[in-house]
Amino acid sequence: MKRSSRIKRTLSATAVLALASMTLTACFEEPSPHEAIRDFLVGWKQEQYDLAAARTDADPKIVAKALSDAKLDLDANSFEFKINSVKRSGDQAKADFTAEVDLGENNPLWVYDGALPLRVVDGRWKVHWSPSVLHPKLGEGQRFAVPTKPVGRRAIVDRDGASLQTDMQLYVVGVTPGQLGADAEEVCNRLAGITGYAADRLLSKVRSSPPSDFVPLVTLGAKRHQELRAQLQDIKGIQINQEPHPVAPADPKGIVGSVSTLTARGEQQLGGPQRAGDSIGRSGLQRAYQDHLTGSTVTKVVTLDLKTGEEVAVLDELESQRDAVEVHTTIDSSIQRAAQTAVQGISAGTLVAVEASTGKILAVSTAGSFDQIKDSLDGQYPGGTAMSIVAAYALLKADRDPKMKLPCAPRRTVGGAWFENSGAQSVQPTASGTLQSNFANGCVTGLASLARLVDAEQLARSSEELGIGKPWKLPLASFSGKWPKTPGDAEKAQAIAGQNIEISPLGMALIAGSLASGTWNPPLLVTKPTSPDPSQATLPQAQPAAVPLDGKARDSLVSMMRLGVRAGTARPAGTVNNVHGIRADVPGKTLSWFVGWQGDVAIAVLADKADPSALAGRFFSAVGNSS
Template identity: 50%
Template sequence: MARRVVSAGLSFAVAVPGLAACFAESSPNNAVKEFLVGWQTGDYTAAARRTDGDVREVGQALENAGLQLDAASIRFSLQKLTTTGDTADAKFHVEVDLGDNSPLWQYDNDLPLHLVDGEWKVRWSPSVIHPELRAGQRFAVDATSEGRQPILDRNGDPLQEEATLYVAGVVPATLKDRETLCEQLFQLTGFAQDRLLSRIVSAPPQSFVPLVTFGRAKYAQLRDRLEGITGLQIDKKQQPVAPGQPTEIIGKVGAITAESEQQLGGPQRAGDTLGQDGLQKAYQDQLTGSTGTRVITYDLKTGGQVAELAKWEGRLNTSVKTTLDKRVQRAADAAVGGSVPALLVAVGTGSGDILAVGSREFRQERDALAGRFPPGTTFSVVAAEGLIEAGVDPKQKVPCPADRTVGGARFQQAAGPSGTAPTITGDFAQGCVTALAALARRVEGDALARSATRFGIGVDWSLPLRSYSGSVPRARDDAAKARIITGQTVRVSPLSMALVAGAVASGTWRPPTLVTAPSAPDLTSEVAPVTPPKPVPLDPGVLGKLRSLMRAGVTAGPASAAAVPGDQVYGVVSAVSYTEKKRQRTLSWFVGWRDGVAVAVLAETPNPAVPAQMAGQFFRGLPPAS
C-alpha cells in the first residue's frame, strides 16, 4: 500500500522521451518544449510565456490544475508534431499521479500553436490542460470509501461492538480562511498542514471532506478546542471497532494519527481507522477496502458538477470470517475468570479450527498462540506414540520412585501412583516423572523426533498472527531422551498442545486455522504467509492405546477434576518448574478433549488440579453439540 509520492524537487524531472533532442531547428518545437517542461517542472511563468494568453492568468491556471488534482507529479511525452503554414499541432500524452494510493490518470491531448509576430505560441485555452476543461470550470478529485467491515465468528456473529468515531472535516465552499483552519488543526493533531490544505483544495467544493478522525477519549479531550476552529464540522459515525473477546486476537482499532499517516504514506481515505494489532491489523486492507476515485470538473459559479473525466472503482471492503465461536469463547472466559493467571485454547478435534482463546494475566497472541513453555509430562502424550511404536506395552509395570537417575540426569517425583507396582498407564495418568524418564532406554531419539513431527511440533503453520508450533532438541543419550519424554527440554505453545489432544481425539493431526475468508492476509500482516502443512493420520494400532492412556488420566489421576458427569472426558495433567530470564516459574497443564473440542489449559500454579478444574468448568459451559 505504498503511496506514490514524489517530492516537489523530484516529481517534475523531465520524463519526455527525446523531448530535448528533437528541438534543434527553428520551428514550433521550442515553444512546445518550453511550455511542457515549464509546466512539468513547476516553472509556470516560463510555460505561460510560450502561450498567447495573459502570463499571470495562464501560470495560475496551470498551477491550480495541479493543486486541484492534488497531484504528486504531472509528466508529459510528446507523441507527434505537425506544422501547416503558420499553425501547428502537438499531440502529447499526460500522466497525472494523483498520490495517496490513488491511480495514475492518463489521457491524450492536443497542443495548438500559431505564429504571433514571428514567434510560435501555444494557443491558450483551458482545454490545453484537458480537452474537456472549459473557462469557468475547475478540477476536483472525489474520493469515497465504505468504512470498516466487521470481523465475524464462525456463525457470522460480529466479534466487536459498534463504537462512535468523531470525524472532523470541512465543506470547502463554506470556508473563509482554510489556511488558518489547517494551521489550527495541525497544532492540535500534528497532521501536516500542507496535506490538510491539499485535501481541501482538491475536493469537490460542496462535499464534506473528512480530515481527522478521533476516538471517544481523544475527542472528549480536544472537543472545546475543536469547536473553536471556525469552519470545522464534526460528523459522528458508527464503526465496528470495539473488540469483544478474545480482544487481543481480534485486535484494537484506532483513528489515524499523524504518525500512522506517515507510515501509510498519506491520508487514509479508505476508512479513517487503522487496525493496531491482532486480526484488525493483519487484515486492515480487506476490512477497509480501497478508495474509489473520480476526477471531475465543477462549475466555479454554481459549484455543480459538469463532467466526470475518469473513474476508478475502489476495491470492496469485506468482512473477515474466523473459526472462533462466541459461545465457546464465553465458556473459555468463564473458566479462566478466577484469581489464578491462566490460558485456555480450544480447537475443533476434527478440523484444527481455533474456537476460543481465554486468558487471565497472560497475553492471547504472544502466550496462547506463540508462547514457548515446557509442557512437563503432558508431552508424554506425544512421546507415548513413539514408545508404543517401539514396542512398549502400556500394561507393563514400571515403579514410580521418588528419585531416579537416568543417564546421569536426576529426576524427582513428589508423589507416585498408589500401589507397589503401577503400570505405565498409571504412571502416565499420574504424570510420574521418574517412571516416564525410565522409559528413555526403550526408544531411540529419532523415534521421539518423528513422533513430535507427526503431532505438528516444529512444523511451519500458516496463521495470520504470530504462533509457535514447538521445538524438540536432538536426543544424543538417555538423559536427553528422558528430559524430552518428561517435557523438560521441549518447548510448546498452548495452541500446539491443544492440537495434540485434537489429533488423538480424531485420529489425525491437523494444522490450526483461524481465518476462513479471505484466504490470506494482505501485506500489512507481520507474518509471512506459508503453505499450510498437510494433515497427518496417526497409526490406528497406536491410537487406541493413546486414547486409553488419556482416558485413564481423567478416571484414575489428578486430571479427574476435569470430569463431566455422564460424559467421557480425556486428558492428562502435569506440573513443571523451570527458569525463565533468571526467574523461577511453576506452571501446570491440562491437555485433553471432550465431545469434539480439544483444549490446552495452562495455569501459573504448582497444583495441576487447578487447570483440570478449569477444563471441567469449560466443558460444562460448552453449548450442546449440534
C-alpha cells in the same frame, strides 16, 4: 545622379540589413518543439511550476497558479506523462500525451489523453495556454473536483457470520467547503496546528471536494475529542459529527485487534495510499487484513463552475481496485464465551480451543498478563510432562504394552540428568507403576526413564506426526514448537519431561486435536479471504498436509488420556462426561498444562498458579450448557 546613387545605396543597405535580420532570427529559432514540451511536462510533474509556465505564451503567474491549483483540486499524489506523438506544421505543432494521476485513497490511477498546442513566439516554441491544456474538457471559469464516497470498514465475523466488533462512538471533524469561502486555508492551518495533521493535506481535501459536500478531515476517539473539543469549537466553520463505528473488538479482542485513525506521523511512516484520518488496523486481524477490510473509495473526477459550484461534466468514474470485504474467522462465539468464563479470576493463563477434525481455531482466551497472540498463539513455553505424549505415542507405535512395568521413584537420574517428582501435583512414588499410570499421573521420574526404551529417531518422527515444528500458515504470529536433537539418554529424558522443548498453547491444542480425531490438522483461523495482506503474512503461504496417526497407537493413547481424567491428576476435568486429557507440570516453574478434548473440541490450558484441570472442567461444563 549623385542623389540617385545615394538612394540606391541606401535601399541596398536596407535590403542587406533585412536579409541579415531574417538570417539571424532563423539561426536563433529553436529547431523543434521538443524542448518546450519537455520543460512544460517536467515542470508540471515535478511541481516546478515556474519552469512550466515559462514555456507558455501566457502570463507565467497565471499559468503557475493554474498548475498548482490543479494538483490541489485533484488532491493528487503525483502526475506522470507519456508523449505519444508530436506533429509539426510550420511554426505550429501539437503534442499528444497520456497523463497518469495518482489520486490516492486506494484508487487506481486516473488516466486520460491530453494535447499541447504549440507555436513559435519570438523564435521560441511555446505551449499555447488555455485550461484545456490541463484536460481537454476543462474550460474557462472551471476547476477540477474529486467527490469521494468512502467505503465503510467491513467487519470481522465469527464462523456464523456474527460481527466480532461492537460500536464505538467516534467524532468526525470536517467542513463544508462552500461555507468557508476565502477562509479555507486559515481553517486548515488552525486545524493542523491543533491536531498535527499536515495543513496542505487538509486543504487539498477541502479544495478537491464539491462546495456543498461535507468533507471529513479528522476522525477522533472519545478521549482525544475531549482533549481538543474546546479548541476545535473555536474554529469558525468546523463541524463535528458524532458517529457510531463498529470497530471496538469483541472477544477474542487480541485476535480481532484494534482500530484507530491514522495520525499525520503514521501517514508519513506508512508511505502508502492511506491518508491521515483514515481507519487503520493497529493489531491482530484488523492489521493483517487492513486492505481487505477497507477496500477502496468510490471516486469521480468532475469539473465545477467556479462561480456557482455546480458540476459541469464528469471526466471519469474510477472503479475500485477491490471491494471491501468481511473477514470470516473460525471463532465460535459460544465456545469463546465458555473459554472466557473458564479463565476468569485466575492470575495468569490461557485456554486455546480448536476443532479436532479440522484444526479450526474456535476460541482463544487469556487472563492476567497473558496476550492472545504473543502467548496463546506464539508463546514459547516449556512443554513439561505433556511432552510425554510424544514418547508414549512412539512406544505404542513400537507395540509396547501400556501396562508394562514402569516404577515411579521420588527422584531418578537418566544419562546423568537428574529428575525429581515435585511441583503442584501430588505424585505418589510407587514401585508397581505402569506406563499408563505414570502417564495419567504425570510421574516425571517414571516418564523420564522412557528415554532408555525409545531411540532419538522414533521420538523425532513422532513429534513431527504430532505437528511439532510444522511450518503452518496463519495470518498472525504463531509457534508450532521445535523438537530438540537428542543424541543421548539425558537429552531424550529432558525432552520427554518437556525441559528442553518449547511449544505454544495452540500447538498443544492441535496435538490434543490429533488424538481426538486420529489426524493432525494444521491450524485455520480465517476462511475468507484466502490470504492476508502480503506484507503481513508471517509464515509460508502453503499449509502443510494433514497427517494421519497410527490407528492402533492412537487408540491406546486415547485410553490412557481417558484414564488421566477418570483416575489421574486430571480428575477435576472429569466432572464432564467423556473428557479425555492429562495434566502436566513444568518442573521448576508454577506453570502447568491441561491437554485434552471432549467430542470434537480439543483444548490446551496453560495456567500460572492455578489448576488447569479445574479450568478445563469449567470450560467443558460451560460449553455443554451453551449447546
